[in-house]
Amino acid sequence: MPLPRFEKLDEARKHSILDAAAQEIAEHGFDGASYNRVIERAGISKGAMYYYFADKDDLFQTVVEGCLAQWLGEIGFPFEADDAKAFWAACHTMYERSLRFMLRDPRNAALTFDIARATGPSAKHPIVQAHHDRLRAFVDALAEQGRGVEAVRTDLPRDLLVETLLSLLETGDRWLADRWDDAMDDEDVTATATLIVGLLKRVAAPDGESSR
Amino acid sequence: MPLPRFEKLDEARKHSILDAAAQEIAEHGFDGASYNRVIERAGISKGAMYYYFADKDDLFQTVVEGCLAQWLGEIGFPFEADDAKAFWAACHTMYERSLRFMLRDPRNAALTFDIARATGPSAKHPIVQAHHDRLRAFVDALAEQGRGVEAVRTDLPRDLLVETLLSLLETGDRWLADRWDDAMDDEDVTATATLIVGLLKRVAAPDGESSR
DNA sequence: CTGGGTTCGACCGGGTGGTCTAAGAATAGG
DNA sequence: CCTATTCTTAGACCACCCGGTCGAACCCAG
Numbered sequence: 001m002p003l004p005r006f007e008k009l010d011e012a013r014k015h016s017i018l019d020a021a022a023q024e025i026a027e028h029g030f031d032g033a034s035y036n037r038v039i040e041r042a043g044i045s046k047g048a049m050y051y052y053f054a055d056k057d058d059l060f061q062t063v064v065e066g067c068l069a070q071w072l073g074e075i076g077f078p079f080e081a082d083d084a085k086a087f088w089a090a091c092h093t094m095y096e097r098s099l100r101f102m103l104r105d106p107r108n109a110a111l112t113f114d115i116a117r118a119t120g121p122s123a124k125h126p127i128v129q130a131h132h133d134r135l136r137a138f139v140d141a142l143a144e145q146g147r148g149v150e151a152v153r154t155d156l157p158r159d160l161l162v163e164t165l166l167s168l169l170e171t172g173d174r175w176l177a178d179r180w181d182d183a184m185d186d187e188d189v190t191a192t193a194t195l196i197v198g199l200l201k202r203v204a205a206p207d208g209e210s211s212r
Numbered sequence: 213m214p215l216p217r218f219e220k221l222d223e224a225r226k227h228s229i230l231d232a233a234a235q236e237i238a239e240h241g242f243d244g245a246s247y248n249r250v251i252e253r254a255g256i257s258k259g260a261m262y263y264y265f266a267d268k269d270d271l272f273q274t275v276v277e278g279c280l281a282q283w284l285g286e287i288g289f290p291f292e293a294d295d296a297k298a299f300w301a302a303c304h305t306m307y308e309r310s311l312r313f314m315l316r317d318p319r320n321a322a323l324t325f326d327i328a329r330a331t332g333p334s335a336k337h338p339i340v341q342a343h344h345d346r347l348r349a350f351v352d353a354l355a356e357q358g359r360g361v362e363a364v365r366t367d368l369p370r371d372l373l374v375e376t377l378l379s380l381l382e383t384g385d386r387w388l389a390d391r392w393d394d395a396m397d398d399e400d401v402t403a404t405a406t407l408i409v410g411l412l413k414r415v416a417a418p419d420g421e422s423s424r
Numbered sequence: 425c426t427g428g429g430t431t432c433g434a435c436c437g438g439g440t441g442g443t444c445t446a447a448g449a450a451t452a453g454g
Numbered sequence: 455c456c457t458a459t460t461c462t463t464a465g466a467c468c469a470c471c472c473g474g475t476c477g478a479a480c481c482c483a484g
Contacts, residue, residue: 029332045464120241171379202414257432
């Protein structure tokens, strides 16, 4: 976490620093992100940056955790669902909220998934690991709730299901990010959510209940 | 491609260089891979390396293309399939071959997918792009063949289906790589293939035909 | 002995994360 | 109002690593 001094800064300044970092990570990936470039972007001096953050990891951890927390706050989990139908409807709503968040704040939303699916060297980085664990725990809890109302199959290794769902979510996001024309209306969002949640359902629903 | 001199080297030497490079990429990712470390690993001098390869990209492109070519050669595509059942059976066989290749030569097989799913900066790299395009073309051709025998749905945007299948394949591979105890017998391979191809089927098969 | 294919490693410019000193800004006390 | 002390900023500097260059040395055939 940042040194206590950082909290005393005015909001605008804090935000501009964290935003510069988020932008850097979004552009160059977690591994490729350069502390020097963040400093340049934020328009402050090296001395100042090290006055507020202990080191590179300190800053990046703050950014990554902030993004994830915001995303989790946006989508509205946990929710109540008494049967399978209600469960999947709630999933649909959650995915819509996630999409809207992504359209509103592409950088933050994309970061959440980009970091989660990191491979190679960055995958071993503690910050990335922690992020991955938290996101996986969320999907796991979601699947568990689904199992409770027989909306989610139980015949698949639990971790395989979780990994699959995560990768599906991420693929949907990325597919969307690649071809949205930033003029998506409510109808488009709903349609896309139906598409992606439909895929999730096919994978996760018990046998014979995959059709809609 | 390597300078012509490289081809004149004895097989052992060639292999040891390419292998050192593959190992480096596998360990540090495409972006994180260091030419200097490859040189060190291969146990030759910098001068020698630059005598055989024009530059870093030249070497890495050679390695990546080699891996993909080997993988495509292993799995046995294209194949013949007159109906949906035969199509999915063939997919199962292909996936089994892919698994066996992966168990036999984990580095090469993993590379193929690791590079394909690269995000961030490396995703823009021409070598990675070319790799991604080739792999996507393969999945696309596969899906097209499936559509021809009504084994694959047509109600999904084509590119979304391709991306989804790719990410599913990759997730399966990674899931497997994480927890295999390198003492997998034929039975395990078949069971795993059934599991993963089952997921592919759920996603890709037309409505009402996802059950087995 | 010569000459060309091959190998070696010192060296280059540039970028990295991180340190540190010294000057500037602000705040306190008299 | 002036000074003394603390908080904050600035950027030169460090060691290290990167990919790439290059001239000298080596080896072996002619």
